[in-house]
Amino acid sequence: MNTISRREREKQAREEDIINAAEKIFIKEGYNEASMEQIARECQFTRKTLYQYFANKEDLYYTVVIRGFTKLLEYFEKEIKNGTTGFEKLQNLGFAYYKFYKDFSGIFALMNYVGYVKSKKESEDKLKEFNKITDSVAQQVAKIIDEGKKDGTIRTDVDTMSLTLSSEFSLTGFFHMLSVSGKTFMSHFSLNEEEFIRFNINLLCDAIRKKN
Template sequence: MSLTKWKEREKEQRRNDIIKVSRKLFADKDFDKVSMEDIAKEVGLGKGTLYLYFKNKESLYFAVVLKGIQIWAAIVKEEVKKDYSGLNRLISYGNANRGFSNKYPDYFRLLYSPTSIKKQFDMDKMTSSEEFQEVRELFKEIMSVGIDSIQKGIDEGEIRPDVDPTEAAILLSVIYNGKANMGDWAKELLENKGIDEEKFSKDIGDLFLHMLTK
């Protein structure tokens, strides 16, 4: 391996290390409670060195979110390619979403961060971030899988013809958003009924399908 390639690999590994540490900090604390100094300290770098990898905290945050949504998109695409009917694709789409949220709860929370956190971002820094733009595009790709599956189900007569595929897919996203950010009182009510997170996620999917199918 040439010295140049070795240095590139080392730089990529360090970048991944920064993202890994930041993922935990951003998932455990509010955005405004995490500083670049905190991250640099956890990674074992000087604050100045950290800025060689990420120009600001917003860019780093969305690099973490981008990593999560790349995993999510890969899971969705892998899951839905197994099924041919629209309804089965939609079921697989829901299973993929549920599987991602259960396996990567911290990424899921970051992807569905409350609006109050997003308001703390410097909008100019946020929208100019390459990572932010990539996250937006991947979100659209994931949503498109759901929309196309619903439309296919309508065309095949398995899903009600009065359902709007875009509205239905967005509704499902809103439901998962609410699930990711529900209060402790809601979690306590579910726990008192013996409903754990996995069962609740499955029940959401079942109810959603019941709403769409004939």
């Protein structure tokens, strides 16, 4: 049985406290306005302590976002089990994304901000880790699409990876716009948010389904 020392447990707990504090500050203040000083105050550590664990703000941001994608994958894996065909599993992935969006709207916004963050040399390892987890998400979707192609429930006339990336981009863009202006949009057109979201997920999935 593997055991870790008390010192290592304390180190892990301290790192988790820093990540939790960073997540809270990033969500509250936004990435640009957040500072290591604010994060240090939130977790009641010194800035010096933060820099013992993370090279800079970018490094800490990627850590928070990587944890978000890890959680998203957990949502995917749970919902996949509820489908029998490739198409059903793909549809369940869409609704898993919706559940994640509802449960972690703040994290979702941070995950979508990654394109605006300028990476520094000190954060290269975290950036590689981030790319690895996002690749895992794409691979999960692609695997389901290939399964659907084989069982005859998903179109075979479109390249799997093109279909994967297009689906991800469309769904991410939809929820991003929903997070930015959804309430105003729903109110203006007197829409039920739940029904509107389900309609859009089903519409996207229907474009992928193989027609009999």
